Structure formats: C-alpha cells, structure tokens
Amino acid sequence: xxxxxxxxxxxxSGVQMALKTMSYIPSLPRQWKRLxxxxxxxxxxxxxxxxxxxxxxxxxxxxxIGYSIMDFxxxxxxxxxxxxxxVRELSPVMTAIMVTGRVGSxxxxxxxxxxxxxxxxxxxxxxxxPERFLVLPRLAAIVLVIPVLLIVSVVTGWIGGQVVCxxxxxxxxxxxxxxxxxxxxxxxxxLTDGLIKAELxxxxxxxxxxxxxxxxxxxxxxxxxxxxxxxxxxxxFVLIFDYFITNILI
Amino acid sequence: xxxxxxxxxxxxxxxxxxxxxxxxxxxxxxxxxxxxxxxFALMGPSGSGKSVLMxxxxxxxxxxxxxxxxxxxxxxxxxxxxxxxxxxxxxAGALFNSMTVYDNLALYPREHRLYSETVIWEKVTSVMxxxxxxxxxxxxxxxxxxxxxxxxxxxxxxxxxxxxxxxDEPTSELDPILAATTTELIATxxxxxxxxxxxxxxxxxxxxxxxDRMALLMDGKLVFRGTPDDLRNNNDPQVLEFMNxxxxxxxxxxxxxxxxx
Ligand SMILES: Nc1ncnc2c1ncn2[C@@H]1O[C@H](COP(=O)(O)OP(=O)(O)OP(=O)(O)O)[C@@H](O)[C@H]1O
Ligand SMILES: [Mg+2]
Numbered sequence: 001x002x003x004x005x006x007x008x009x010x011x012x013s014g015v016q017m018a019l020k021t022m023s024y025i026p027s028l029p030r031q032w033k034r035l036x037x038x039x040x041x042x043x044x045x046x047x048x049x050x051x052x053x054x055x056x057x058x059x060x061x062x063x064x065i066g067y068s069i070m071d072f073x074x075x076x077x078x079x080x081x082x083x084x085x086x087v088r089e090l091s092p093v094m095t096a097i098m099v100t101g102r103v104g105s106x107x108x109x110x111x112x113x114x115x116x117x118x119x120x121x122x123x124x125x126x127x128x129x130p131e132r133f134l135v136l137p138r139l140a141a142i143v144l145v146i147p148v149l150l151i152v153s154v155v156t157g158w159i160g161g162q163v164v165c166x167x168x169x170x171x172x173x174x175x176x177x178x179x180x181x182x183x184x185x186x187x188x189x190x191l192t193d194g195l196i197k198a199e200l201x202x203x204x205x206x207x208x209x210x211x212x213x214x215x216x217x218x219x220x221x222x223x224x225x226x227x228x229x230x231x232x233x234x235x236x237f238v239l240i241f242d243y244f245i246t247n248i249l250i
Numbered sequence: 251x252x253x254x255x256x257x258x259x260x261x262x263x264x265x266x267x268x269x270x271x272x273x274x275x276x277x278x279x280x281x282x283x284x285x286x287x288x289x290f291a292l293m294g295p296s297g298s299g300k301s302v303l304m305x306x307x308x309x310x311x312x313x314x315x316x317x318x319x320x321x322x323x324x325x326x327x328x329x330x331x332x333x334x335x336x337x338x339x340x341x342a343g344a345l346f347n348s349m350t351v352y353d354n355l356a357l358y359p360r361e362h363r364l365y366s367e368t369v370i371w372e373k374v375t376s377v378m379x380x381x382x383x384x385x386x387x388x389x390x391x392x393x394x395x396x397x398x399x400x401x402x403x404x405x406x407x408x409x410x411x412x413x414x415x416x417x418d419e420p421t422s423e424l425d426p427i428l429a430a431t432t433t434e435l436i437a438t439x440x441x442x443x444x445x446x447x448x449x450x451x452x453x454x455x456x457x458x459x460x461x462d463r464m465a466l467l468m469d470g471k472l473v474f475r476g477t478p479d480d481l482r483n484n485n486d487p488q489v490l491e492f493m494n495x496x497x498x499x500x501x502x503x504x505x506x507x508x509x510x511x
Contacts, residue, residue, distance in 0.1 A: 110348075113347075114346075114347075117342070117344065117347065118340055118342060118344035119344055119345070119346050119347065121305075121308075121310050121340070121344060122338070122340060122344040122345075122346070124308070124309070124310065125308040125310070125336065125337065125338045126337075126357070126358050126361070126410065127331055127332065127335075127362070128357070128358075128361050128362075133361070
C-alpha cells in the first residue's frame with residue numbers, strides 16, 4: 001500500500017517536472033549552445049553502438065527468417081520481413097535500449113551528482129530553474145537525435161540482412177531481389193509509426209532519468225543507486241509501453 | 251571594489267520558526283530580525299541548525315511552523331524569489347563542477363541576461379581580483395584548493411549583486427590571514443553595496459569584529475541576541491562556555507544529545 005502511494009507520488013512529481021520543463025520551451029533558442037552540446041554528446045555516445053548492433057540484428061534476422069521460410073520457397077520475402085520488423089519494432093526498441101544505457105544513465109548520474117553536491121540548490125537560489133537549465137536542453141536534444149538514430153539503425157539493419165542474404169550460400173538471395181521486396185511492401189506509414197514510437201521512448205527515457213537524478217538525496221552512494229534504478233525503470237518502461245503503443249499504432 | 255552597484259537592502263524577519271527532520275527537532279521556535287543593510291552574525295555549535303535555518307531563507311526548506319520573511323514577503327513565495335535577489339554562499343561551496351570558474355561566476359548575469367558579455371567579463375574580472383583568484387578563471391572547481399573554492403563561491407554570490415547575502419561559514423577552511431581578509435571583504439561588500447548580510451559562522455573574530463548584531467543558536471533556540479558588546483558583557487553560563495576560546499565548542503558537553511529534545 002505504501003509502495004503504491006510512493007509510486008503515485010513519484011509519477012505525480014514526474015509529470016509535474018515534465019510540464020514545468022515544457023513550459024520553458026520558449027527559452028530554447030537562447031539555450032542553443034547547451035542544446036548543441038547535448039546533441040553531440042548523445043550522438044557520439046549512441047550512433048556507433050546503434051549501427052553495430054542493428055547490423056547484427058538485421059543479419060541474424062536474415063538467418064532466422066531464411067531458415068524458417070526456405071522450405072515454403074518464399075525467400076524473396078526475406079527483405080520485406082526484415083524491413084518491416086526493423087522499421088516498426090526492432091529499431092525503435094533497440095535504439096531505446098541503447099539510449100537508456102548510454103544517455104539515460106549519464107543523465108541520471110550527472111543530475112544526481114549535481115543534486116547531492118548541492119549544485120541544484122545553488123541553481124535554485126540563483127533563480128535558475130533546473131527544469132529549464134538542466135532538463136530542457138537534454139530533452140530537446142534527445143528529440144533531435146532520435147530520428148538520426150532510428151534511420152541509422154534501420155539502414156544498417158537492412159544492410160546486415162542484405163549481406164547475409166547475398167553471401168550465405170543456402171540463402172543466396174540477390175541484393176536486387178532483397179531491396180525490391182523491401183521497397184514494394186514498406187510504406188511511409190511504417191516509417192512514421194516507427195519514428196513516433198522511438199520519439200516517445202526517447203522522451204520517456206529522458207524524463208525518467210532526469211526525474212530520478214533530480215530526486216536523489218543523501219550521499220554520493222545514492223548516485224550509483226539512482227543510475228541503476230534509472231536503467232531498470234527505463235527498460236521496463238520501454239518494453240511495457242511498447243506493447244501498448246504498438247497496439248494503438250497498428 | 252571597482253564597478254560596485256549599490257542595491258536596495260532588504261530586511262529579514264524570522265518569527266517562531268520550527269523545523270524537524272523526522273523525530274529530530276532541529277529548530278524549536280527561533281525568532282530574530284535583521285535590519286536592512288545590517289551585518290548579522292549567527293553563531294552556534296556544530297549541528298545546532300544554522301545551515302538549516304539559512305536554507306529556509308532561500309526556500310530550500312519549508313518551515314513546519316512560523317514565518318520567514320524577506321523584505322516583508324514570505325521567503326518561499328515564487329514572487330519574492332523573483333523580486334528580491336538573495337545570494338547564498340554554501341558551506342560546501344556548491345560550485346558547478348562541470349563549468350570553469352569563470353563560467354561559474356558568469357552564469358547568473360548570463361542566464362538572467364543582465365549585461366553584455368564584455369560587461370560581464372569586466373565584472374567577473376574585478377570580483378576575481380578583489381578575492382585574489384585572478385589566475386583561476388579557466389580552472390574547474392576540482393582543480394582548486396578548499397580555500398579557493400570558498401572564495402569562488404563568495405565571488406559567485408557577489409556577482410549576483412544581491413540585496414541579501416547569506417554566508418554559510420565563509421571563513422572555514424581558510425588560513426588565518428585569508429580568514430581575516432575575507433572577514434574584511436564581507437564588511438566591505440556590505441558597506442559598498444549596502445546589501446544586508448547574514449553570516450553563519452564559528453569564527454568569533456569574524457562575528458565580533460564586523461557584525462552589527464548577532465545571535466547564538468543552541469539546541470534549536472536562540473540563547474543570545476544583541477550586539478557584539480552585549481555578548482562580551484554577557485554572563486549567561488551557556489554563552490560564556492561557547493564564547494570562551496579555551497573550551498572546544500565541539501565538545502559534546504556543550505551540545506545536548508540529539509535525542510534529548
Ligand atoms: N535534510 C536533512 N535531513 C535530515 N536531517 C538533517 C537534514 N539537514 C540537516 N539535518 C540535521 O539537522 C541538524 C542541524 O544541521 P545543520 O547543517 O543546520 O547544522 P549546522 O549548525 O549548520 O552545523 P555546522 O556548524 O557543522 O555546519 C543536524 O543534526 C543534521 O543532521
Ligand atoms: Mg552548517
């Protein structure tokens with residue numbers, strides 16, 4: 001019962017923080033330096049990882065799908081299946097998980113340490129709301145970086161699949177056929193659905209990790225605990241929310 | 251200091267303030283006033299609640315009971331925070347660790363768009379000179395000594411051109427000479443800008459030499475309030491014990507146990 005109340009209290013104050021952050025959106029243009037800094041940090045931290053992982057996910061998908069549908073003589077559809085599953089599902093979720101690991105954890109660690117060492121208090125006494133100064137640039141940065149990550153992930157995933165189809169003997173599907181089947185079935189809606197999903201994940205991850213960071217109190221030991229908590233909560237959020245949002249989008 | 255801006259000083263009024271953390275009653279009915287432009291020193295043994303009291307003035311703590319007014323307005327009212335500039339020198343510095351010293355100092359005027367970059371540069375440089383931290387502009391706080399951090403955090407407060415400055419132990423961690431310089435500086439800032447100053451300190455020299463009035467906090471209550479001269483002539487045994495420099499004020503004998511409330 002107490003835990004439930006705490007959960008509601010936590011969600012309530014999180015929503016409050018989110019709304020407060022949104023209310024400072026007009027100040028964004030003059031925070032462009034901080035925004036750029038955050039975009040670069042987030043990009044550097046995640047793009048290579050997302051690319052490598054997506055490549056292998058595409059590749060392993062090709063193997064699995066090739067193996068399962070070979071007997072039906074339907075191998076020309078491998079491209080379609082990989083294409084759709086990357087765009088609609090795997091890329092958004094993989095991106096979200098990488099963002100959790102690299103960005104969410106870093107945001108929580110940074111904000112929690114600022115909180116514990118009273119830097120957040122200092123900001124408040126200087127009449128600089130932490131929501132405006134700390135949360136907003138990070139939130140805006142993730143919104144800008146997510147589409148890039150998603151595209152990187154989708155494209156490298158497709159390439160991973162293509163490489164396997166072309167060079168694995170028992171599949172032996174030409175790149176032309178692979179991309180033709182991919183192109184003919186994927187609609188722009190699939191891309192926007194994937195993007196909506198990825199953006200919602202990104203915003204959620206950033207709000208959760210900022211909120212957990214800013215609510216940290218106590219000593220330096222709490223910083224580590226906050227980071228762990230943020231990663232766990234974000235991954236749970238992504239996987240559960242994924243089901244519901246997919247249900248809505250389909 | 252050059253380029254000092256005089257400000258409209260504000261009064262501080264604390265009325266019957268109570269604050270507990272869980273079972274622990276930290277403040278148990280504290281009342282005092284600080285007049286506009288005055289230097290008020292608040293002394294007391296470690297753990298007596300001085301920092302907690304000060305945090306009420308910048309709305310970092312909410313009172314359980316009682317009133318905290320700045321310029322006649324409740325300190326935790328967002329309007330008051332917007333209208334009255336209150337700067338706080340934190341006991342532990344609370345510098346922004348990811349920024350250089352210069353950026354730490356320039357943050358307030360930049361964020362509130364008070365001056366152009368050139369003017370900010372001039373102001374920051376002049377304050378840094380006054381505090382003898384000229385060389386530190388490009389360093390980050392982690393590269394500073396404890397005493398330098400303290401002075402950077404004093405500098406960061408002065409740059410705000412505050413109407414009320416709260417100093418939490420401004421001279422701890424400083425050698426005696428720097429402590430004396432800083433004490434002098436606090437008096438100078440108050441004189442030149444006209445700001446109201448509330449200084450929390452263990453440093454008897456500081457309190458006795460520059461305070462207009464002072465108070466002594468023990469076990470969550472004020473046991474003395476008056477001028478430094480009143481304090482020198484005070485015969486209350488608690489006050490004598492605290493003020494007698496041969497006795498260590500950290501000695502548990504002079505503090506009640508925390509559960510003894
Ligand atoms: N956030 C908090 N939660 C629980 N207890 C707290 C909190 N802040 C302060 N306290 C307790 O309140 C008491 C007073 O603390 P405070 O920091 O005000 O002491 P102080 O007078 O400033 O001491 P010092 O001279 O050592 O700085 C201490 O016993 C401290 O443990
Ligand atoms: Mg203190």
